[in-house]
Amino acid sequence: MSPDVAFELMMILTSGCALLVSAWLYWRARRRRSMKALAGFGVMMALWCAGHVAVFHGWERLGIALILANPLMPTFFLDFAVGFVNQGVGRRPWLDRLARGRGLLYLAALAVLLASLWLEGGGVIAFGPFAHYFVFQGIGWFNIAYTIAIGVLAHALLLWGLRIHSGNRRRSIAAMFAAGAWGLLLATSFIFPSLGLYWYPWPMLLLPSYVVLLVYGVVRYQMLEINAWANRALLWTLMTALVMGLIALLSAMAGQFGMQALANVPKWQLWLYSMLLLMLALALYQPVSKLVERLIYPGSRLDEQLLALWQQRLGEASSWSGLANAAAGLISRQMGQPVAIRFTPEGESAQALPAGPCIQCRHQPQGWQARLQGFEDVTPGLRLAAEVFASLLATRCGLLERSLQLAEAERRRLSEQHLVELGGLSAAMAHELRNPLNIISMATAGLEASRKEMIQAQLKRADRLISDMLAYSGRIQVQCQAIPLAALLDSLRPQFDWQGTAFEHQLPADYRLWADPYRLQQVVVNLVDNALAFVRNRPGGRICVEAGDRPGLVRVHNNGPLIDAELGERLFRPFVGKRSGGSGLGLAIVQRIMEAHGGHVRHRQDLGWPVTFELYFPEEKHS
Structure with missing residues (x-):
């Protein structure tokens, strides 16, 4: 593959990746303006790469116009940075003013673009393997300088956001800086021919990775589903690289084993066929996986909605009896027959299990463990559903146990606080009551014996009541x-x-x-x-x-x-x-x-x- 064709393919691939990522991001952004601005950045990246492809094919005016539109790229990124940094912290007046003035920034970028087109800020030359290659000239240098200045402003704002934010937002900002450094390293070679350095822009061949890494670094901490997509994409990329390496090795050794026809097939054709097979396998993976699951586990109907329902209903239980009733109702409905639930907390002996299906949850040293009893005759699909449910139930047992322990600790704390308050009140009342009781006792000295004995008996009773009150309310x-x-x-x-x-x-x-x-x-x-x-x-x-x-x-x-x-x-x-x-x-x-x-x-x-x-x-x- 010739170097000019490789460069053109990388520009097309970058443009396609940027458009796909931007479309997905815009669809998922809903009302989040900052993410829509990031999608706009991806669209401008796609148009910028398409401008290079247009120049290669001789559509010079269109290609130059798309390339000179590059001030819009950092403007969209600055719009994103303003909205992203201004979330999750106290409102900053200067950031609010910058957010309200974003329209002026877009107008300024358009003005630079129009001036660059009017005054011919770019041209096309031939060098090395390229018959047509864009270079800046005249006012085009102001165009690139303005683009760099807006990009520096956006990253300076992110640097300030890195200082004031924490958690996932801070991690997103750090990921943006890493992706920005990578993009700067790749894009630097694009401008060398404009400076009279006629070097082949090898780093530009890796440009497709820049837009993907930038967007992934931002949204991986904001939208969890992007991580699952990235997991599949990375797996597909590694499998592609592995298959291409094996195909190259097989092609090189085929002649030595008498497979001359295979050795004569061009490597690019083998790689193309292999990639098509991988893409076909990727497309068929989900339906084939579901078909195999239905064959191996007939009758199983586990999906995200059912698991979410189970977690919600189990989470609503606030006592062991409530959890047992909720669990029995859910799993019995799924199994189509009654299923008993038994709990064995720490320190208690195991209960006798009833006849028929039963799920027993026991507190072990390593935590709560669930065990199925009486499920020998159910189908594999229903047993799988019971095992998944039992795992969820064991997890919920641990959460409920900790919740009840915290509630009991809070009850004891409030009880102790009440007793402290009662103790202070009792001590004050005892002091106030014993003084008049002592006076009454002394006043009985001159009374006749029968009356004195009656009064003294009641005084002793009152003193005993005070003593008991102090004993109960004290610490x-x-x-x-x-x-x-x-x-x-x-x-x-x-x-x-x-x-x-x-x-x-x-x-x-x-x-x-x-x-x-x-x-x-x-x-x-x-x-x-x-x-x-x-x-x-x-x-x-x-x-x-x-x-x-x-x-x-x-x-x-x-x-x-x-x-x-x-x-x-x-x-x-x-x-x-x-x-x-x-x-x-x-x-x-x-x-x-x-x-x-x-x-x-x-x-x-x-x-x-x-x-x-x-x-x-x-x-x-x-x-």
Whole structure:
């Protein structure tokens, strides 16, 4: 292939690439003016390359006019740069004024073009392999100088945008600079003959890459679908280069293996046939791929719309039960039969799986994993759909778990904040209340014994209420150590008015709890005092403390009346208990103390006693 033909082919290829990219960009730009300006830049690049082709074929006036229109190229690019840089930042008055004056820039470019045509700013010469080649002359030098000045202004604006922007927009600007440097390197050789340097413009043969790299560098961070297109284009380019290399090697070695007819075929014909076959394979890839998928996976109907619907419906679930119901409905509709959904969070044992198709999601150390159960008899297509759905469901399980953890952490934060505020209020109220109570207590000194005893009893009750309120609303801190529980219970016996109630503990002598001594004493006193309010002075009244079936577990029983089921659900809330003379905070305080230890308390009626409170203290943690 002669050098002049190679140059002409590269100009045609550049023009075609620029027109295709510009048409696609304009179609995708919608209302984004900056992208439409970039499409205009591509159109002017296509016309500029077409001008060279026109000159080669002797259409000199048309070709010179198209080449001298090059001031419009940087003007379109400057228009793009203004709009691109002025997005995503605070409005800049000088940029707004420049944007409003873009029409004047286009008029100035047209004026330079008309002056260059009127005063013959270019001509045609012959040199080297070229019979017709464009060179600047006269006012044409002003034309190229103006073009360079507008290009410098556009890139200076981008340089300023590189400083103020971040993220994808900054990456786009950096890509523009890289593409601009590449384009400058390629286009420099075009002007050499105008300077009297009659060198063949080899770099111009790579010009098709400039417009593609420039537009791709800009939009790859703005329009995600362009990346998929670039992936296919790069794959096709690499396959073309590989096939052309193999064809060249085969042609060179064909004669040595007796394939003389193949060796005599011109290489360009082999390359042309190979490229046509590659293009045909590229065009047939999608329909053939779909046909093969239908043959291998009959009944499968997975597409982007279905996957988007699945993700949307699964994403709307805000609880495990809601997610299970949504997932079961979606996959059952797809499979045409009921499909069960089972979740196994971290730390829980696996549930028994039902008969029939089931998707089980389990929390593993590496994250949530989904497993299909009972899908042996379904078609390959439906099994593929179930596997894809299970993968989406496992991902959603991880997201929901983190969402619930964040919600629980926020709930605890608000609860702690509320308790801090309540603690401050309680401390202030306790101070204000105890002062008048002390005065009342002193005022009873001269009263008769019966009245004084009655008033003192009520004062003690009020003081107990204040103390419980402070204990509940204050911040609970624990300093744990090993406590012998039996010795603690024996030391507390004298504090209570048993009045015929039997109190016993069934604990080994060496039984110990890892707890805070003072807080553990509060828990025992509150539970025993609460039980005495119901069993004191009753025939056969009993309170019993025994060790549970695992370390750290203690149960406090009493044979008082059964607690109503509806009351049991709210038993540990403040001011819920029905104990006569109590503050209503005893059990709520017990729950707060147990939570501070990292344990829990619960009410049970299934252990052979009417009322049982079960306490769990975690074991000692060794560092």
